[in-house]
Amino acid sequence: MVLITFCIVGTVNAENITDINKLVNNMNAFDGKVVTIEGEPIGEAMNRGTYSWINVNDGTNALGIWLPSSQAERITTFGDYKHKGDTVRISGIFLKNSPEHGGDVEIDCSSLEIIKKGHTVDEELTNVKIITATLLFSIAFMLTYAYFHVVQKTKNASE
Amino acid sequence: MKNINMRFSTISIISYYTGYIVLGTALLMLIPLLTSLLLHEWNPLLDFLISMSVSVITGLIMIFLGYETHENKVRLEWKHGFVVAALSWIILMFLCSLPYVLSGHVQSLLDACFDVMSGFTTTGLVLTQDLDHLSVGLNMWRHMLTFIGGQGMVVLALSFMLKNLGGAYKLYVGEAKDIELVPNVIGTARIIWKISIIYMIVGTLALWLCGIYIGLSPLSAFFHGLFIFESAWSTGGFAPNTQNIMYYHSFPYEIITILFMVLGSLNFGLHYAVWQGNKKEIIKNIETQSFFITSFLACAFAVVKLSQLGVYNDGISIFRRVVYNVLSAHTTTGFSNIYAQQFISDWGDFGILIIIIAMLIGGSACSTAGGFKGLRVGIVFKGLIADIKKLLSSERSIRIYKYHHIKDYILTDGVVKASALIIICYVILFAINTALGTFLGYPFAAAAFEAASVTGNVCLSIGITDPSMPTILKVQYIIAMYLGRLEFIAAFALFGHIIGGIKKLCIISVKHSS
Structure with missing residues (x-):
């Protein structure tokens, strides 16, 4: 499954990117499907052992991403008041009711690509x-x- | 001439006391100001310096205008207490919105006022944009507003500023808090703050440790812990990030918030009684009985219906997504760990109805919660049972019915009527808000959901509250949050006072011209 997902992700271009709000507004249609989003990781990564949580905001809404901690560590800058976070492209399976995480709405990430590095915002x-x-x-x-x-x-x- | 002097004296009294409350709130801006200084957030630092200066100037001018009150040692009357409480909230809404406007995170002054009133009334609905990039200083201010609003600005002023105040009880009641924990009202106000501060230390510590456990950095976990505690305890619903409680993806974090939002929705009198060793009060009190019965029924109905619909498949999911949100609605906190759209897509009409009822009932009287309160629901229900019993019993028998709320009270027709009247006021306000929502083109269920959230000072949103919503709806929601929080009476006193003043001025000017 992961291999198939990576194959699909490999061909992702900007046209295949879905807005988070579109996912949230059409949860039933996207549930269990492989989707790609692009946005800014915000706050910080929350390490839960071999896997971590990050939250990504694409300007339309924000969504939780469950990914291997080794992938999360690749993100250099998270968005907050003083920082413009990296721009990341994430692909994975969208779940409207994750059985593993008590009904969380999330993307189980299979690939993460850093599109643009973040930076400190000068006041x-x-x-x-x-x-x-x-x-x-x-x-x-x-x-x-x-x-x-x-x-x-x-x-x-x-x- | 005497009439004009009396009016002038009334304005002086109102100006003097309102000035003190404004000044007290202005000094509170020191906390976010220092936070910004410590974290090197220079723009927010200047924003708070400007806002604090404007507020201090306004407060001092009002005190100077009414200084004859101090010199003549004028005592407060009931009407003054109500008007001061109601007016303070309006003036502070504008002054406290300055940091929002200066931050550039709101589209307009109206949006900033909306968020401040939402904070003060512990509603928690948000029009501030891009929460994920908000400074820690402004986040500190947002959450402080809801924390202070929960306890009451007047209560704060009474506790720390107005030491030698005659007629303090009138101010205190004006802010919809009418319990006397000790004979002295200033002592009562201080106890309310002591209870809140002790819980704040415990709650922040618990959430801080949990935050570190779930992977937040220690400093970040501390601020998240403090902000989320302030929101939970004051049943506010604000959170530092767009996703609200969903940001944390953590069951233990949610459990801690449940604990503090339930505690925050309980009467300060009950907290004090338990602290004094009277633990049986939890079981005997009509308000806790009412709260636990209605919250159990609401949770049970929602769980059964959503299980039937097959929305959630396992017990943990049902608890985290259904019970959590129902309790959040019932305590009028408004924390949410699902998206607003999920209420429409997953919960169905029955689920939405349960949430609406829970939001309207709300928490306890003299707590930080909104809604028409468990005490009133309990009294009206007992009144109804008593009436039915009277009908069924012999005409000769006379029975006295009682209810227990800290101590035993006789259930008189007057008490039942007063409770029913406030409930009717809430229902009318809810109906007006729903009608306006549907008039503006929103679906009935969505309009009713948002109306209940605003009327009950909750925070849960079905998606209507948004910077792009019509201006008239923003204004109506501000008024509804204000009326709901002050439980109508103080606001009616202010309107009555303004209308009375205008009427008298008109009569005087007509007499002069004739």
């Missing part, structure tokens, strides 16, 4: 934001000072 701070923050913080600071001054004055007057 750009605009001058407008820096000036606005400084200005507003100064006003808030002065008002806080005035507040404590008034409170102290009221306290002294009542004494």
Whole structure:
């Protein structure tokens, strides 16, 4: 089965790629079929021994992928606030109700291809934001000072 | 002239106390700000600095405007308490949405307000986009909002800020919390926070260790643990990733969340009674009886129907996908480990109906949960049984019916009527939301599902809640979440106050012109 899957995967091109949302919206049609998705692995790999979980987001939705840990280790960058993750192409059997994983919706991965390496996202701070923050913080600071001054004055007057 | 002075005095009182609550919430922004600083997330750091400054300025201006309240030592009246609670939520909705807007992860201010109100009301529905690339700082803020919303912003202010407050109970009740754990309301507010903080330490630790066990890195497992605990305990339903609980692919992680969402949906009075050694309260309390009966029935019906449909083949799958989601709906948490589309494709009309009923019933009164609450369901049910018994018994016999909720109470017609009225308000709100959904072209079952989720402050979505949904539906859902959480009374007091004020101003201006 795995050999057949790899043969099929070997011929995959961009036209055979299925959106995750399409899989989710048509689970019954795709259940048990070999599918290919392309997207960004997000968060991190969760190692469960010889196999691992990764979650892939293709911009339409996100889906869990069950794959050998050796394959998961090939992914260099996972997407998060500071990183744009690798772009991976994953092929495998789509399951709408995995008996092995308590009814999980997943792809049992048979092949993983790194299409594009991920990278660190550089944060750009605009001058407008820096000036606005400084200005507003100064006003808030002065008002806080005035507040404590008034409170102290009221306290002294009542004494 | 006296009338105008009274109105001015009322506005001062409301402004003064609302200002304190705004100021308290503004200071809370220090937590995500420091998180961003520690993790070197510079843009979120500036976002929180801007938002906190705007909130501090707003809060202090409101305190200054009403400072005569402090000088004249004016005491709060019931109407003030309700209006302050209701108004604080609206002002904070705008102020707390600033970090969302500045992050660029929302399409509009309305979407940001939607998410903040969803957090405050512990609903958990999300319009924020690209959750998987959200900064830890903003995630901290999202989950803090739902945690604080669960306990109550007014409760927080009472606990730590408003030490010498006269009439504090009126503020406290205004936020739909009416239990007195100790004679002093500020003491009660502090106990509520103590209970929550202790559970937070235990829950975060449990989820952190479980997170490491399932393969998350220690730092990541800590933040996931903290965020998921905050959501579970406050029955909120937010999660740091798009897939919600599905992200973890872990049965033990789901079991821990079940434990904390059930605990979070129980009355703070019950927690306190158990902590005081009164363990029998769990069995005797009308609310826990009601919750366990309705949740057992809902789970049983859903399991039987979905087994008949052959959706899930084994016991573990049924427990993880059916029981989990029914309990999540019933506790009004809204965590989900299936896709929204699966409710439509797999659960069928009966499954959807079960979830709708569970979402509408909700958790316990004076807890973090939404819905019309197990206490009211129990009281109305007992009232019905009592009426039937009265009909069947001799006209000469007089029987007194009681119910147990921390202590024994007599089941009067007034209590039954008050509970039934709130349930009717919820049902009307649910009907309006469903009608609007169907009017806008959504299928009836989907519109009813989403309406129940919004009305009961749940979070489960069948796919309607989306940044592309019609603006009118977003606004209606914000109002519904707000009304559902404050249990109508405080919001009605605010509307009444505004309408009354406008009416009086009109009368005065007519008199002047004539």
